[in-house]
Amino acid sequence: MSWAAVIALCGAAYALKMAGALAASRAPEGDGVSARLDVVVVPVIAGLIAVQTLGEGRDVVLDPRVPALLVAGALVWHRAPLLVVVLAAGATAALLRAAGL
Amino acid sequence: MAGVHDRVLRDALSIGVATGVYAVSFGVLSVAAGFSVTQTCVMSLVAFTGASQFTFVSVMGAGGGVAGALAPAALLAARNGIYALSLGPVLGRGRWRRALDAHLVIDESTAMAHAQRDPADRRRGFVLTAAAIFACWNAGTLAGALAGGVLGDPRSVGLDAVFPAVFLALLVPQVRTRGALGTAIAGAAIAVLLLGVAPAGVPVMAAALAAVPLLVRGARP
Numbered sequence: 113m114s115w116a117a118v119i120a121l122c123g124a125a126y127a128l129k130m131a132g133a134l135a136a137s138r139a140p141e142g143d144g145v146s147a148r149l150d151v152v153v154v155p156v157i158a159g160l161i162a163v164q165t166l167g168e169g170r171d172v173v174l175d176p177r178v179p180a181l182l183v184a185g186a187l188v189w190h191r192a193p194l195l196v197v198v199l200a201a202g203a204t205a206a207l208l209r210a211a212g213l
Numbered sequence: 214m215a216g217v218h219d220r221v222l223r224d225a226l227s228i229g230v231a232t233g234v235y236a237v238s239f240g241v242l243s244v245a246a247g248f249s250v251t252q253t254c255v256m257s258l259v260a261f262t263g264a265s266q267f268t269f270v271s272v273m274g275a276g277g278g279v280a281g282a283l284a285p286a287a288l289l290a291a292r293n294g295i296y297a298l299s300l301g302p303v304l305g306r307g308r309w310r311r312a313l314d315a316h317l318v319i320d321e322s323t324a325m326a327h328a329q330r331d332p333a334d335r336r337r338g339f340v341l342t343a344a345a346i347f348a349c350w351n352a353g354t355l356a357g358a359l360a361g362g363v364l365g366d367p368r369s370v371g372l373d374a375v376f377p378a379v380f381l382a383l384l385v386p387q388v389r390t391r392g393a394l395g396t397a398i399a400g401a402a403i404a405v406l407l408l409g410v411a412p413a414g415v416p417v418m419a420a421a422l423a424a425v426p427l428l429v430r431g432a433r434p
């Protein structure tokens with residue numbers, strides 16, 4: 113594959129990150145702008161969870177990722193450490209897949 | 214206080230290890246798509262944004278051409294810009310510091326930063342998570358690129374279910390008000406509704422629109 117392709121990907125990825133960082137540095141300090149921009153992250157992460165749990169290409173599917181997320185949710189609710197949440201979610205999906213689901 | 218800091222470090226390492234396993238499959242996929250080991254490693258070092266990298270090498274491997282591969286990859290990477298904007302004071306102030314920090318803005322480092330209740334811990338959460346992932350992501354990429362297809366499907370060990378679980382654990386502490394809960398549910402709904410009709414990357418980014426009512430209300434004195 114050509115190096116031009118690699119450079120194009122690297123350049124685009126960094127430019128998009130830097131554009132946000134530069135915009136953030138232009139925002140006036142101390143008037144709560146950054147505090148308000150915080151709220152944008154909540155729906156984006158929620159959307160990411162939904163797509164990672166239900167998405168299969170462009171389809172919505174129900175597979176072992178769904179019960180795994182429910183197990184994770186219950187553990188988060190009970191304030192389990194992240195490592196426990198991660199292992200339980202992975203184990204749930206792996207066991208259900210091994211069972212043929 | 215030391216216990217709190219240990220928790221941040223432990224969480225960062227947990228996420229890093231999971232990401233590293235995923236990086237192995239990126240390395241395998243990239244070499245199979247026709248990229249050299251060096252090119253594969255450069256992508257992980259410099260592009261450093263997982264979903265875009267996977268999409269890019271898949272489309273290139275399928276003969277999609279640079280433009281055809283770059284468009285979906287850039288759409289997926291665009292949310293990093295939104296993240297960088299939201300991180301504001303978490304990113305370093307100096308020019309070089311900020312340029313380096315921008316490179317480290319990805320899903321996981323952003324979610325970890327915002328999940329910290331104490332603002333002083335946000336920077337630490339961001340840096341530790343980014344450092345753990347950077348190390349594991351690049352080591353995993355190299356291992357996968359060198360090893361080739363000897364590894365099994367990461368889905369069989371449930372790795373695809375691990376990431377939504379991580380993000381859920383990092384989202385819950387950020388949902389402190391009824392308004393935030395509403396935006397989270399609306400964001401998830403927008404993303405799912407757009408999944409079938411919009412190109413990859415757009416559904417997750419469009420979820421940001423769910424925050425508009427809160428932003429508009431917050432803008433009024």
